[in-house]
Amino acid sequence: MASLLRPSGDYRSLLSYRKAEQIYDLTSYFCKTYLLSRDRTVDQMIQAARSGKQNIAEGKEAGLVSMETEIKLTNVARASFDELLADYEDFLRVRGGRVGEGFP
Template identity: 50%
Template sequence: MTSSEPLIPKHGGYRKLKSFQVAQLVYDITVRFCDRYVDKYSRTRDQMVQAARSGVQNIA
């Protein structure tokens, strides 16, 4: 570590993480699946989409 590097690096590089990218993909596919196959007003649909969204938000 040189004297010009900060002791604690800047945050926010989570979008480059493979886990974030996969979680985002799972969310997108879940939404498309639910739009196509699950009733729009179903509680199951809400739970599936919320669970997929949580996966993304827990990484970010």
């Protein structure tokens, strides 16, 4: 009997999810190393990294029933990573660095 649901796939095997995990881990390390723990940016950056990762996972699971929901959640993940990128660029800018150069 044919299933009405799309074929299941483990979101953990997705390259995008594995990269998102790395972004989350590196962002956590970065925040602990280079920012003050009381800085609101720390919470925002970690939340953006987490949101990106979790929305990929949630989108993949939701995609078993609705491709539209999967696409929407994937776009939310992308927006979260765009927000995170802007935070990293702000960090460099206020410290006199430029993208691709590193920081002092």
